[in-house]
Amino acid sequence: MPARVLAADSAAGQGGAADASLAADAGAALRTARLALLRDLQLAFRQRSQLVQPLAFFAMVTLLFPLAISPELSRLRPVAPGVLWIAALLASLLALEFLFRDDAHDGTLEQYALSGQSLTWLMFAKTAAHWLLTGLPLALMAPVAALSLGVPARALPGIVASVAVGSVTLSLIGSIGAALTLGIKRSGTLLSLLTLPLSLPVLIFGARATELAINGAPLAAPLELLAALAVLGITLAPLAAAAAVRISLE
C-alpha cells in the first residue's frame, strides 16, 4: 500500500513537472511572439510609406469605378460589394511583398529560424503585425470608399466587420505565399498566382456579407463563415509559413 501511494505520488510529481515545463515553454513562446510583433510595429512606424501605399491604392481603385461606370449612385450601388472586395484583395496583395522581404534580406529570418524558439509562433506574430498594419487600416477605410459608391450609412458597420474578419484570412494565406516565394527575385506575379485562388472563398463570402449589409438583411451567416475561415487560417497558416521559411532559407 505505501509503495503504491509512493508510486502515485511520484507519478503526480512528474506530471506536475512536465506541466510546469510546458507552461514555461508556452510562456517563452508568447514572450518571443510579443517581442517580434512589437519589433515589426516599431519598424513600420519608422517606414510609413509602406503603410500608406496599400491604403492609397485601395482609395484609388474604388475611386476609378465612379469615373469608369457612372457617377449615378443608383448604378454604382449594385456593384459596390464587388468593387470594395476586389480593391481590398488587391491592396492586401500589394502589401504582402513587404511581409518577409526585408527580414530575409538582413538576416532576421535566419536568426528567427536559429533562435531555438518556435518559428511557428514567430510567423504568427509577423502575420498578426501585418494584419494590424494593413488589414485593420483597410477595414477602417472601407466606409469612406463605400460611401463614395453610394452605400447607405446603415450598412457601414457590417462592411467594416466583414473586411476586418476577411482580411485576417487574406494576411494568413499571404504569409504562406510570401514565405514560399522568398528566394525568388521579382516574385510579385508568382505570389499573386499562388494566393489569389486560395483567397476566392474570402472574396465570395466577403462580397456576400457586404451585399446583405447594403440591403439591410441579416449578415450573420457569411460573417460566421469568414470567421471560420480565419480560425482555420490562424490554426494552420503559421505552421505552413514556418515550414516554407525553412525551405527558403536552405
Added chain:
Amino acid sequence: MWRQPHEFGRLARRIHSGPLDREGMTHGNLQVENLHLWRGDRHVLKGVSFSLAPGACLEVTGPNGSGKTSLLRTLCGLIYPEEGRVSWGGQDVRADLRAFHAALAYLGHEPPLKADLSARENLHFWIGVRRRLAPGELDEALARVGARTWCERLVRTLSAGQKRRVALAGLALLAVPLWLLDEPTTNLDAEGRALVGSLIAEQLARGGSVVAAVHHELPPEVRTPQRLELAA
C-alpha cells in the same frame, strides 16, 4: 560561468530527458562526421569531419568558394547535407534541432540588424526573442564593444565596422556554448580585431566552443586553434 544560464539550462534539461542520456553530454562537444554537400551539380563539401571539445576553437580556412559559409550553415542546420552527421553532446542535432539552436549563435557575413532601428533597439529585440535580458546587461555589452556613444543612432547611419561591433555585442549577450562565426573580423580596425580575439578567448575559457571561417588568421588572443582547410 555563463552570465545567464537560462538557455543552457533548458538545453541540458532537454538532453537529460532524452533517450541518449550519457555522461558528459552537457559538455556539448561538437562532432562532425563525413559531411557531403551538393549545391546543384557542385560538390561543395567533400567528406568534412572534425571533432571539437569544449573550450576549443576551430579555424576554417580556404579560398573563396571553397564552402566555408556552406559548412557553417550546414552545421547550424539551415542546410541539409546529402550525407554525414552533425552531433552535439553525443546526440544527432536533427533529433532536437530547436534545443541545438538554443545552444548556438550564428553570425553570417552581414550583421542581422535592422537599418531603421537603433543599435540598442536591435539588440533589445534580437536577444530578447531568445532570452530574458536583465536590466543593465545591454549597456554593459554595448560599452564592451565601444558603442556607448553611438548606440542610440539608427543602424542605417552606422559604418560597416560599427555594425559588426553591434553584432559582436549581441553574440556576447546570447551567452550560448557554441559560436559559429563567418568572417568575424571583416570591416574591423585593429582594436576591433583584438576585441574579437578577446571575446573568443573568453568564450573558450568558460568552456564554450567556437567555429570561425576566416580569410586571415584569427587574432593572436586566440591561442592554438585547431585548423581545417577546405579545398577549392
